[in-house]
Amino acid sequence: MLAAAFFKGMGLGGSLIVAIGSQNAYLLRQALKREFVLSCVAICVLCDVVLIGAGVAGMGALITEAPALLLLIKIAGAAFLGWYGWRAARSALQPGSMQAGAETGAADRRTVLAAMLAFSLLNPHVYLDTVVLLGSIGGQQTGMGRWYFAAGAMLASLLWFSSLGFGARYLTPVFARPRAWQVLDVVIALVMWSLAISLFL
Incomplete structure (x- = not known):
């Protein structure tokens, strides 16, 4: 029964994270x-x-009962996504300015990590997926089952982000061409803008 909860959390968590x-x-x-x-x-x-741990512990129910807090998160998230989408679109107009593995023009650590934190925490969909959805389903598991469910979802997160982060280097030959960076930036801009708009639909 605990193993079933673990794999259920892993499957559901993976399906949400990979999107x-x-x-x-x-x-x-x-x-x-x-x-x-x-x-x-x-x-x-x-x-x-x-966030998964907090959701399973009961924060999911708390957030659903605080619509004003969720609205503030949506506004901040939409503003950030819109701004970064604009940056990506502007970068797409200068495809030759960046190359995979290039040392020149690299961003500083603080800027990159601050942006990564913002993408991780300023997107309301993150809270809806991890805290509310996974939290509510995990909270329905009996006894230690909820924590096995949470552990499965957490493992799915670890596997996915590690694969994405460390597996991307195999795409380096593709992104040796400026046109590939241009296409990627256009896709990123469209993703950011569509997510920003979807927050209020």
């Missing part, structure tokens, strides 16, 4: 640039672990 989103898009971009990949992966996993 294309702002967090995944930014991590992929940093992984292709080979900038602070380990730190970015650690932030993604740690945020998920904390």
